[in-house]
Amino acid sequence: MNYQAPHEEWLEKILAKLSGELSFSDLVALNDHLTTCSSCTEALREYEILASHADTLLSYQQGSQLPARMLALKQEIMQAAREKQLATSLHLTKAVGASNRGNIPVLLDINEPGLRLVKRVNPPEEVKGWQSLPRIIRTSRKRLFPPR
Amino acid sequence: MALSLEELLERALGGEDEAIEHLYQRLLRYSMYLLKDHYAAEEVVQDTFEKAWRSNPPARSRSKSWIFRIAHNTAVDYIRKQKRSLTISLHRSEDPDSSPIQEYIQLKRPEEIPDQFVEMLEDVEFVRRALEHLQEPSRSCFYLKVFERLTLNDIATIHQCSTRQVQRHIEHARHELRQIYERVHRERSSNQ
Numbered sequence: 001m002n003y004q005a006p007h008e009e010w011l012e013k014i015l016a017k018l019s020g021e022l023s024f025s026d027l028v029a030l031n032d033h034l035t036t037c038s039s040c041t042e043a044l045r046e047y048e049i050l051a052s053h054a055d056t057l058l059s060y061q062q063g064s065q066l067p068a069r070m071l072a073l074k075q076e077i078m079q080a081a082r083e084k085q086l087a088t089s090l091h092l093t094k095a096v097g098a099s100n101r102g103n104i105p106v107l108l109d110i111n112e113p114g115l116r117l118v119k120r121v122n123p124p125e126e127v128k129g130w131q132s133l134p135r136i137i138r139t140s141r142k143r144l145f146p147p148r
Numbered sequence: 149m150a151l152s153l154e155e156l157l158e159r160a161l162g163g164e165d166e167a168i169e170h171l172y173q174r175l176l177r178y179s180m181y182l183l184k185d186h187y188a189a190e191e192v193v194q195d196t197f198e199k200a201w202r203s204n205p206p207a208r209s210r211s212k213s214w215i216f217r218i219a220h221n222t223a224v225d226y227i228r229k230q231k232r233s234l235t236i237s238l239h240r241s242e243d244p245d246s247s248p249i250q251e252y253i254q255l256k257r258p259e260e261i262p263d264q265f266v267e268m269l270e271d272v273e274f275v276r277r278a279l280e281h282l283q284e285p286s287r288s289c290f291y292l293k294v295f296e297r298l299t300l301n302d303i304a305t306i307h308q309c310s311t312r313q314v315q316r317h318i319e320h321a322r323h324e325l326r327q328i329y330e331r332v333h334r335e336r337s338s339n340q
């Protein structure tokens with residue numbers, strides 16, 4: 001059978017049906033139209049067959065080797081997720097941190113990406129009311145307290 | 149793991165090991181269709197992950213197409229940096245004997261090639277190979293709609309065009325698949 005273009009106004013609904021976005025009333029209207037239109041029926045049939053290959057074409061092969069840079073990034077993402085989870089479990093939004101160049105206490109936003117939790121320390125005396133907080137190291141520092 | 153793209157993205161950015169690998173493979177396939185070069189596609193996907201991870205806006209403000217938009221733009225930037233034309237890079241140099249569809253014809257016995265286009269579409273191997281012959285932006289629009297099931301609006305955002313244009317690109321791809329089928333059919337007949 002030669003190619004027959006579907007009606008443009010119905011093509012939108014045919015494509016919406018593929019991704020399950022069609023409302024019930026539009027679905028009824030489309031089905032009504034399809035009873036009288038062979039080109040739109042053919043288009044829908046072909047698109048549905050093609051869409052049925054999605055699982056095969058997008059299949060996920062478990063344990064495939066990620067490139068080195070991606071592995072490092074994955075570690076970073078997973079580490080940050082663990083730290084964020086810990087911070088959430090401690091109900092913390094702020095933490096006492098130390099700079100990379102010595103023990104300069106800094107106040108950090110725990111939700112900021114790129115923080116690395118090292119161990120817990122006692123907070124400096126200036127930070128009143130803080131009980132026991134994670135000690136954190138990060139590369140970019142926000143100094144809130146001057147060096148002692 | 150049968151997850152929606154939103155769930156997959158959420159889990160991947162939340163540090164779930166398997167979700168990261170799965171999303172990586174999904175983006176790699178899309179980038180491969182765009183760039184036709186495994187090394188370039190890997191670079192683009194790693195950059196995409198890095199950008200997504202660094203920005204990582206709250207889930208509520210992300211659209212379904214967010215990660216694909218980053219991947220698409222990163223691929224376009226990559227092509228610009230390589231000083232290659234998008235149109236040229238998106239078309240494999242067609243050696244008639246080594247094109248994916250020619251390989252398909254050589255692999256199949258004549259009686260294995262159906263007489264009807266709609267039956268041919270049932271063969272995933274034909275579809276996989278024929279996709280490589282589609283032209284941009286039809287291929288990308290078609291891929292995102294039919295396989296990744298993004299909305300027309302999402303694809304229009306990625307391609308920075310109207311939904312009506314996206315719709316035409318997708319339909320053009322279906323038309324191109326039919327032409328590829330006719331070519332296979334002609335060659336089958338001439339081989340008999």
